[in-house]
Structures are given as C-alpha cells and as structure tokens.
Amino acid sequence: MPISHYTGLPHSTRYHELLRRRLGLPVWEYKNDFMRLLNTHQCVVLVGETGSGKTTQIPQWSVEFAAVTAGKSKGVACTQPRRVAAMSVAQRVAEEMDVALGQQVGYSIRFEDCSGPQTVLKYMTDGMLLREAMSDPMLEQYRVILLDEAHERTLATDILMGVLKEVIKQRPDLKLVIMSATLDAGKFQQYFDNAPLMNVPGRTHPVEIFYTPQPERDYLEAAIRTVVQIHLCEEIAGDILLFLTGQEEIEDACKRIKREIDNLGPDAGELKCIPLYSTLPPNLQQRIFEPAPPNRANGAIGRKVVVSTNIAETSLTIDGVVFVIDPGFAKQKVYNPRIRVESLLVSPISKASAQQRAGRAGRTKPGKCFRLYTEKAYKNEMQENTYPEILRFSLKRTSTEFTSKDYYINIRKALVNGFFMQLKIGFSLKRTSTEFTSKDYYINIRKALVNGFFMQVAHLERTGHYLTVKDNQIVQLHPSTCLDHKPDWVLYNEFVLTTKNYIRTTIGRPYPDSEGTVAVPEVSPGASLCHTHERWPDTSLVQFVANFADSHHRAGFRAFNFLQKDLIV
CATH class of the missing domain: 3.40.50.300 (P-loop containing nucleotide triphosphate hydrolases)
Incomplete structure (x- = not known):
C-alpha cells in the first residue's frame, strides 16, 4: 500500500x-x-x-x-x-x-x-x-x-x-x-x-449570456427577482451564484429571497440561501461547499444560491454553479485627496471582472449568465480592467510601514557623526511612567493621544453633527462607537465615507471635572494650525487639549493599560 x-x-x-x-x-x-x-x-x-x-x-x-x-x-x-x-x-x-x-x-x-x-x-x-x-x-x-x-x-x-x-x-x-x-x-x-x-486553459463549458434590454433602476430588486425566476422556471438542475457588493446588501438579499420562496408554498423546490463575504466566520464560509437540497416528491428542483461579494470571482471555485447573476457592481476603496478620506464606493466592474463572473457558470456543465445591464453598457462604458489599488489608495500608511532600507539607521555613519553616542545615552536613561494608581495616569495617556492626533479633532455643532477642525467637513460618529453621549469635542482615528461621512475610533472629552485643571501639553512643536477653521482660533484648539487631558479616567480608557510601562510622558 x-x-x-x-x-x-x-x-x-x-x-x-x-x-x-x-x-x-x-x-x-x-x-x-x-x-x-x-x-x-x-x-x-x-x-x-x-x-x-x-x-x-x-x-x-x-x-x-x-x-x-x-x-x-x-x-x-x-x-x-x-x-x-x-x-x-x-x-x-x-x-x-x-x-x-x-x-x-x-x-x-x-x-x-x-x-x-x-x-x-x-x-x-x-x-x-x-x-x-x-x-x-x-x-x-x-x-x-x-x-x-x-x-x-x-x-x-x-x-x-x-x-x-x-x-x-x-x-x-x-x-x-x-x-x-x-x-x-x-x-x-x-x-x-x-x-x-x-x-x-480552463475546463469550461459554453456559457450563454443574457443582457437586460434597459438599465435596471434597482439592481438589488432585479437580482432577487431573477433568482426566483431561475429557481421556478429553469428545468436544468444547478445552483445559482449571485454577486452583490457588501455584507449589508447580501444579508438583506438572503432574507428577501427566503421570504419570497416561503411565500410560494410547498409546490416550489427548496432553495438554500448561503451568504459569502470576507468577515463571515470561517465555519460559515464553508457552507458554500455543502450540496444543494434534494428535489421534492413532485419533481420540483432543489437548489442552493450563494450570494457573494467579488471574492467568488476568482479566489474560490464553487462546483455545481450553473446560473450566474451579475448586477455589474462591486465595492472599491477609493481615496479622496481633497478631503483626505478613504471610502468604499459602489462602482461598476470592469470587462475583465464581468468575464470572470460569467466563467463561473460553466464549471461543470453548460451554464447561463444573466447580466443586469445592457450590452451597450458592457461594450462602451465598462473599462477593460480594474484600476490597480495603488492608483486608488492613500499611500501614507503604507509608506510609513514599509520604509525603504536606505533610510534605516546606518550604524557606521551614526558612529562617524556622533549620533550613535546620543542614541546610546538616550537608551541608557531610565524609562519612567506614571504609576497606574495615580490620577495623572490616564491624563498623561490623553496628552500623548492629543499630541499625536491634534489635527484629527471635531467639534459638536448646534445642529447635532460634528465639524472637523482641519477641513471643515460635516461628519457623524460611526454607529460602532462606544460613546454613550455626544461630547462637545472628539478625537478620531479614521475618517471614512460610506452612506455618510463618519469618524471612527473616536475618543470624546468626558464631562468637565470639578477637581481643577492641569497644564496644557504641547500640541506639536513647530506645527502650523493656520488651516484650522476660522471660527476656531488656535487658542480654542489648545483649550480643547487642556480640557481633554484634564478629565479624569473613564472605563473606556482601560484598553490602554498595556501602555503602563512603555509610555514616556
């Protein structure tokens, strides 16, 4: 053996x-x-x-x-x-x-x-x-x-x-x-x-492609309608693959498809609806490889429909798929340099992506691809290939994470100019930190945060929304925020654009404390605040720094406990 x-x-x-x-x-x-x-x-x-x-x-x-x-x-x-x-x-x-x-x-x-x-x-x-x-x-x-x-x-x-x-x-x-x-x-x-x-070459069978005669006003509604029609009218056994743009849309589509099929009663074949997106737990992702439900006694065909983002275009192969529904859209991350914000936008796919999607229908037998856009749009409006991410993303974070080796510290050069000796002296100094039990412990953490993110600050307006200090952008707190109220000032880590302008990972200035104030930390030596909003002079931002740092610790800051021994303030 x-x-x-x-x-x-x-x-x-x-x-x-x-x-x-x-x-x-x-x-x-x-x-x-x-x-x-x-x-x-x-x-x-x-x-x-x-x-x-x-x-x-x-x-x-x-x-x-x-x-x-x-x-x-x-x-x-x-x-x-x-x-x-x-x-x-x-x-x-x-x-x-x-x-x-x-x-x-x-x-x-x-x-x-x-x-x-x-x-x-x-x-x-x-x-x-x-x-x-x-x-x-x-x-x-x-x-x-x-x-x-x-x-x-x-x-x-x-x-x-x-x-x-x-x-x-x-x-x-x-x-x-x-x-x-x-x-x-x-x-x-x-x-x-x-x-x-x-x-x-791939092992593909012929795929018949269908286009809509007119553009669809609501591609999600059209996609759900197409799934139901395929399940009821197609006499060929085979599973369905529906491409949508994101988790929220996929979950909504699965609920609506299930409701439509349940309303048809027992005369319709069983249809198993399986979502697939990147944040789905691995054990639930494996459901896409489960077999389709059996046919009913009356001969109604049982199928499964996989509702997926574009990860099913090339990364995963699902055997048994005969019908593909392609609305022609996908979410792409795009960077807007004017307001310095990255956003996930629903954008038309490229011809190359459309061809990849259609190819999924011919894996095991001849298949059909239903494109929910016109043939004219495919030929004249779609670009040949998707733009590379490097042309659509902000490279700020990448450039800081993966610095060229030419800029690493060269020990020999440092020895020549004496800089190495300065480093040696600096590393030999005792690292100090405020005691965890001190009332200044969380204050010092806030000082450090404000020193690093002083330009990522927003102020609460009377209308209930926030206005960023740097670019005067109207924003809202992201729904995932842990803040239980709307502070008058917030410090944020991310500015994202989805359905609205959101600031994410926010830290608010808690309610004023009655035990006095502390010294104002340096905002950023040599930094220019000339681009802040005209209604907020530099003194207003500095006052925010003081108030923010002066507040006593709250439970939300316990996530920073790991800084206890490493933060130098």
Missing part, C-alpha cells in the same frame, strides 16, 4: 479519491512543462483560467521542486489577496496531500497563524508575506514564492512584486511564480525582464 513520505503512514481513501480528481484537472497536463520552466528560469509567469487547478496544484509541484533542490531547509509560500481563499485553499491542499492542516501545509492570516516547524507549504495573504519581509528582507526560509491572483493588482501584491524583483537579484536560488487568471500578462512579463509565459 502506498506510503505518504510526509507522514510515513499509508494513504487514506480520501487521498486516492482526490488524486483521481486532480489527474482530471486541465493544469495536470502541463506539470512537466512547468517543472522544466521552474528549473531553468528564476521567474515564471503563469496564466491559468478559472477552474484550471493552478492555485492548488502549482504550489504542490513547487514543494516537490524545493524538496529536490533544497531539502527540508526551505519551503514554499503562496500568497492570496483574501484571507478566505488562503484558509479554504490550505484546507483543500492539506486533504490532497493527506496531511493535517497546520503541519506540512498551513496558512497565515492577520491575527492567526496555522503553521509549524514542519510546514513546507504555507498559504498566506499578501500582506502577511510583506510583514515577513520586514523582519527577513531576503525571505531566506523560502525556496519558491508564488503570487496568486496577481491580476487583481492589490496594493500589497504590487509592493511585493517590487520587493521580490530586488530580492531575486540577490538570491539566485529563489524562484518566483506569478499566477494570473486573465490574459493580460504582458505587463508582468515585461516587469520581470521578459520572464517566460505559460498558458493553462
């Missing part, structure tokens, strides 16, 4: 079942070609259509390559733009390799690392690999790095491509594979010095 060289145990029945499926994947025919390219080139660009098997098979072949060329000393990393994909694909590949998840195959996402010393293949979000590069610039623990879904052009993936281009110049032993689901791979080839291109 065959023995697993990972565990030393006989292969399970499940392994042999999955192996038969793997051998039928389109990508399997190209294994020898891929291994040859990986052996002879440092960088390979691979274009694989949706459902070809590239996300699950290419990393496993890379593990085989790493085992032969580097032994057990170096592993393989495969990035995904979404944590949902990283977790689900890692689980699937662990089953295919007949190992326990977290052992030879693992995943790493924000706040969760399911891997160990034995891990040879790690799926992770692109942001997590960037984090690893900060502590290990040469990524020495990896023999092969794969950037999957590169066509989505997320900010982290684009930065990774820039980082890895420099790393492979200094590490000839490192192999890099760029994987994309679209045919627009020429840019990737050109960027990586004309790297070889490998095309893998």
